[in-house]
Amino acid sequence: MLPRIFAALAVFVCLVAPVAVHAQGDYLDVYIANVKPEKIADFEALGKKIVDANRRFNGDRWLAMESLYGQGYTYVFISNRQDYADTDKASAAFLGALAKAYGQDGAEKMLHAWDSCLLSSRSELRKRRRDLSRKMPEGADYVKFVGESRLLRTTEVHIRPGRVADFEALMKDVKTAGEQAANTQPLLVSQVIEGGNGTIFYVTSLRPSLGGFDKNPTTREILGDEGYKKFLQVSADSVESTDSSLYRFSAELSLPTQEVMAAAPDFWQPKPVVAHTAKPKASPVQPAAQITKQ
Numbered sequence: 001m002l003p004r005i006f007a008a009l010a011v012f013v014c015l016v017a018p019v020a021v022h023a024q025g026d027y028l029d030v031y032i033a034n035v036k037p038e039k040i041a042d043f044e045a046l047g048k049k050i051v052d053a054n055r056r057f058n059g060d061r062w063l064a065m066e067s068l069y070g071q072g073y074t075y076v077f078i079s080n081r082q083d084y085a086d087t088d089k090a091s092a093a094f095l096g097a098l099a100k101a102y103g104q105d106g107a108e109k110m111l112h113a114w115d116s117c118l119l120s121s122r123s124e125l126r127k128r129r130r131d132l133s134r135k136m137p138e139g140a141d142y143v144k145f146v147g148e149s150r151l152l153r154t155t156e157v158h159i160r161p162g163r164v165a166d167f168e169a170l171m172k173d174v175k176t177a178g179e180q181a182a183n184t185q186p187l188l189v190s191q192v193i194e195g196g197n198g199t200i201f202y203v204t205s206l207r208p209s210l211g212g213f214d215k216n217p218t219t220r221e222i223l224g225d226e227g228y229k230k231f232l233q234v235s236a237d238s239v240e241s242t243d244s245s246l247y248r249f250s251a252e253l254s255l256p257t258q259e260v261m262a263a264a265p266d267f268w269q270p271k272p273v274v275a276h277t278a279k280p281k282a283s284p285v286q287p288a289a290q291i292t293k294q
Contacts, residue, residue, distance in 0.1 A: 026128035027081035028190055029090070032121060035073045039117035043075075046114050047253040050098065054255050059097030060090045063260075064253035065152060070245030073119075075253070087125070125194035126202065132171040132189040134178040140259075145186065147256070147263025149206035149249065153213065156243040159199040163238035167201070170234045177222050184217055198240075 035043045047064070054060055060079060067074040081087050098107035130136060137145045159167050171189060178184045185205060192200040207213055220228040251268050261268040 026130065027083065027086070028124075028126040028128065029079040029081050029087055030124045030126060031077040032124070033075045033077075034071065034119040034121065035075060035117055036119050037073055040073065043114070043117040044253065046110060046117070047075075049102075049110065050114075051253060051255045053101035054094060054097045057097035057100040058093065059255075060094040061255050061257050063146070063256055064250045065247035066250050066253075068151070068246045068248045070243075070247075074245075075250075076247060077253075081125075123195050124192050126190040127193050129171075129189040129191050129201070132168065132175060132201075134175045134187040135184065136186055136188055143257075143259045144263045146206065147260040147268070148208055150209060150267070151207050151212070151246065151248055152204060153207070153244070153246045154202050154204040156245075157201045157203060158240040158242070159201065160238055160240045161198070164199050166234055167238040170231060170238070171201075173227065174219070174223065174231070177224075177227060181217060181222055184222065185212075 033043075062077045062079040065076045065078075067076075079090060081090065095107065098110065101107075102110060136142070157167075175187075178187065185207075188204045188206075190202045190204070192202070205213075219231060223231055251270050254268065256268055
């Protein structure tokens with residue numbers, strides 16, 4: 001979607017897979033934009049034009065979010081990718097849609113205008129870690145799960161060098177215990193494979209409302225006292241830092257797939273607001289006697 005394109009405009013990035021990553025499918029192409037506060041209106045207006053071009057000319061697809069808690073004025077755009085080659089196809093579709101809608105010069109000016117709205121931006125390619133995720137829905141259930149979500153909470157976890165295996169083993173223990181508990185919600189784990197500094201995991205949960213984050217079982221309740229002690233010890237040894245954020249999905253800046261839209265069409269396809277102009281009041285009818293005197 002928006003990721004590398006905005007940084008390089010019409011230049012495609014040639015990606016080289018890291019040696020340690022061989023699995024294909026389930027990639028997340030993520031673009032994170034920190035917007036200048038005074039440029040929010042311009043940024044969102046450009047985003048809506050980009051959505052319109054990609055919708056009309058069969059471009060890329062993505063979900064957009066804006067920060068609710070965490071770094072302010074931050075927007076995140078996420079697209080699903082099948083593999084590395086799929087990122088090139090999506091980039092071509094995205095740029096092609098903009099060019100068809102606004103012409104080549106107009107598209108480049110639009111991307112430059114977008115860039116001028118930003119304090120900073122970065123792109124990440126992440127790989128879903130199904131082996132570490134808990135109760136992750138599959139197929140149509142996953143599409144429905146995403147389509148009905150309105151909020152996303154994620155924790156960025158930076159792992160100390162040489163401690164990745166310890167962290168993965170810990171997460172597998174948490175996954176096993178969590179899936180045995182009846183009252184736990186899905187927890188999705190992904191790993192940054194491009195665009196990160198060191199080893200980074202994201203631990204993410206989605207909810208239909210803020211109330212969905214209430215009354216969830218704690219890690220201690222899921223693991224028990226002994227398991228929780230191990231969790232704290234391994235975390236202290238393997239985790240370098242964490243950063244938690246809560247985002248709200250933005251339907252106006254998103255262009256989801258038809259399947260996601262079908263899960264909640266009223267949300268993902270908001271109707272445009274039509275301004276109603278008040279009708280001028282009719283002049284009062286004057287009596288004939290008054291007209292004659294004038």
